[in-house]
Amino acid sequence: MVNIFKFSSPATFYPLAGKIARVSTWIAVLLLAIGLYMSFFVAPTDYKQGEGYRIIFIHVPSAWMSMFIYLVMAFWAGVGLVFNTRLSSMMAQALAPTGAIMTFIALWTGAFWGKPMWGAWWVWDARLTSELILFFLYIGFIALQGAIDDNRRADRAGAVLLLVGVVNIPIIYFSVKWWNTLHQGASVSIKNGSSMSTIMLQTMLLMTFAFWAYSIAVSMYRVRSIILEREKDARWVSELPEIRR
């Protein structure tokens, strides 16, 4: 069995993060290229929404990512809180800006889709409001981390905020079921499968994997900077080729 604890040390994780970032960058570029091509040239025009529905190919992947990244962040923050591992808190910190951007994209594309289809950029619907709260949770986490000088205290405070905010994720996900929302219900679900045409679903899933690879790439690249900042007094950092130059 691979010893996962070996990679819980910043010194061993730093080069690994670099490798993961490089590989995911290529995967993201490739999948985005194919995904965008399919979004515009392969997927057929929708019989109801015409070409306007094509927003789905970024709206749904970014919305999924916004929730998924939050869960991963909360997981790492929780691990950091319980086991006092430095690296897991750094991971949570590295994911935050990407999660916030994904949430913003979901809200933005939602507004640009809502306007032509519903006639409004924004409505205070349960789905939209809970997603907006998610955006504020990300911003709040980033602000809180930035406001506390002591890294370890900032990690703990951030972790508590993230773990409390986790209740918002099921609220977002099930909001379309629990309340009578303007936002439509899930087109893709584990229980009922998909109500979309196969090619549209394939395109959307491809774009989801592309967003996934993108998020991994940027957050791994970002965590390397965070590791260097926090471990700057460590001997292994001063011996890195990029530091010695």
Add this chain to the structure above:
Amino acid sequence: MKGSLSEFFAMGGYALYVWGSFGVTALLMIIEPIMVHQRRKAVISRISRLVRLKSEQKS
């Protein structure tokens, strides 16, 4: 294929909404990696200066 390019950009009347969505998304996904890259460059130059300073003090 007459006017197919302008037809493509018109998006069946949804041009503002489709390009407004894809455009801003593309912009953010270009800006974020640039910012991450700049942060890395800044961190590396700061820490290498710090390390050099420390080694000079020792010798």
